[in-house]
Amino acid sequence: MRRRGCLVAALLALALLIAGWTFFAGWYGSGPLQKDTAFVVPDGAGMTVVAEKLQREGAISSAKAFRLRARFLARGASIKAGEFLLPRGASPSKILSILTSDEIVRRFVTVPEGMPSIMVYERLMAQPQLTGQIEVPAEGSVLPDSYDYARGESRKAVLARMQAAMQARLKDLWAKRKPGLVVKSPQEALTLASIVEKETGKPSERREVAGLYSNRLKTGMLLQADPTIIYPITKGKPLGRRIKQSEIAAVNSYNTYTMVGLPKGPITNPGSDSIAAVLDPAATNALYMVADGTGGHAFADTLQQHNANVAKWFAIRRARGEL
Template sequence: MMSRRGCVLATVLGLAIVGGLWAFLGGWYGSGPLEQEAHFIVPNGASLATVAERLEAKGVIRSSTGFALRARVFGGGGGIKAGEFAIPAHASASRVLAIISSDDVIRRFVTVPEGMPSIMVYERLKAQASLTGDVASPDEGSVLPDSYPFETGETREAVLRRMQAAMSRTLKELWAKRAPGLVVKTPEQALILASIVEKETGKPSERRMVAGLYSNRLRTGMLLQADPTIIYPITKGKRLGRRILQSEIQAVNDYNTYTMVGLPKHPITNPGRESIAAVLDPAKTDALYMVADGTGGHAFAGTLEEHNRNVAKWFAIRRQRGEL
């Protein structure tokens, strides 16, 4: 039989083991030291030991060594993901590992509105402090307007490639569904005309009508006379902020549709899906002219005489507003 002393020693040893195990488990499942929710970034290619050191430095865990050891015992010691994660206040070490091993990465967005020119897409990407690396200004018309998610630390070039891939897919999809007898003969021509439609009307219901009007002008060899094509070489698509000068109307270049027949050489902005679709299925109309109607839209006309009457109405509206 075990002596009394042996029993005491065994009891003490057992309690020590239980206590140690309890402390080990408590260090894994117990509340952590983080006082309030914080965002934590796991860099690409970071090891568990490196991440543990960063977690300790940020006050998310108490001990990087203890975290790494327990992670290997309880969590397999691997599978952490790169990205930005939200760590709740007092999250246990177990919860922290579960979060940084999950796909619950914080996603941010960069939005390209319809009709945003490429120089402004470039500026928007550069302004995103959560993105990394440099990027060149994209070709005009190569970006599909939309909202694009990205992860902190992702490169600007990678986000831009997604924007451009989306435009390529969309243009291919819509071109395959185009109406017969179009005046535009290639997807590239459709994109150029869509960029003009995008800049010429902010009223979605007018897109097909504007596309029909410009299609008629192209088909009959008339000058398109689209004001945004005058402005583009001057500002690269940004607002001009003043009236167009007579010398600018008469300028000869690859864009000005007041001095050239046909389409500009390149798009003048990044058109949205609906403007591209409008060009590929334009309204059947005899319209050749349009002028603002005072409501945010346009009055359309098939003859110069009718157009002149619409222009007179527009000038009367402007005089009533005190703009003339």
């Protein structure tokens, strides 16, 4: 009897050992995922909902077993809402660790400085993880920057953040503006900044270009900014060819070759630096500029100086075989 009791006890201990091993192995052992997989935890989802979703999407074998093991082996773990990347073969323990961490997948959409609104619209519409429709935003209403978004978020919500960022940045920069500016409102500053943005790709030139155009506005000269000719034709997209004489002579509310003053609104979405340049332009007497062959411009105070710079530019172009 004694021997039989010892055998029963030994068998019971073995059974408990096997059960314990199975319990732990089912938590820490490899899971069924065949490849790295994105998994979304909905807002407000609890353990039961998440476990069942994990099972449906093939990340775990049993929702019931997942909940049971989590209850005993991961007490106090709080699952977070968001999108997570679950690695191939992830164990249930690893999965729960990811879902309770800050390893949320962040997706970004970037608006470069000088991107017109039609292209902002196209970029947002091209993001397959966003939902819903939007209209082309008002030109100049979007602050160029990188914006993160969640899978399933609406395009309208992302665009609203872009526009709120521009409003906040413009308000902040306007409050720090230099006294005596030619622009009399934040909207005028935004419009002039959009021209500066399109006219130079050199950060070091922005304030000089802003000073030049400020001088022209003060004296009533035509701004004669080529990008203002192109905007009504392409809505800010590249023209892809030389500007025609008929387009230079076109009369509309944007073409600064045929109108005095600023166009009726921005011609692109300017970056913070271009807005800041307009609100603190360089103290310069320059009224003219022409490309200098280096990606920048040669500036001139007088028409005579400008004509000499133009001659140099044409010589450079002839040497390059462009004329």
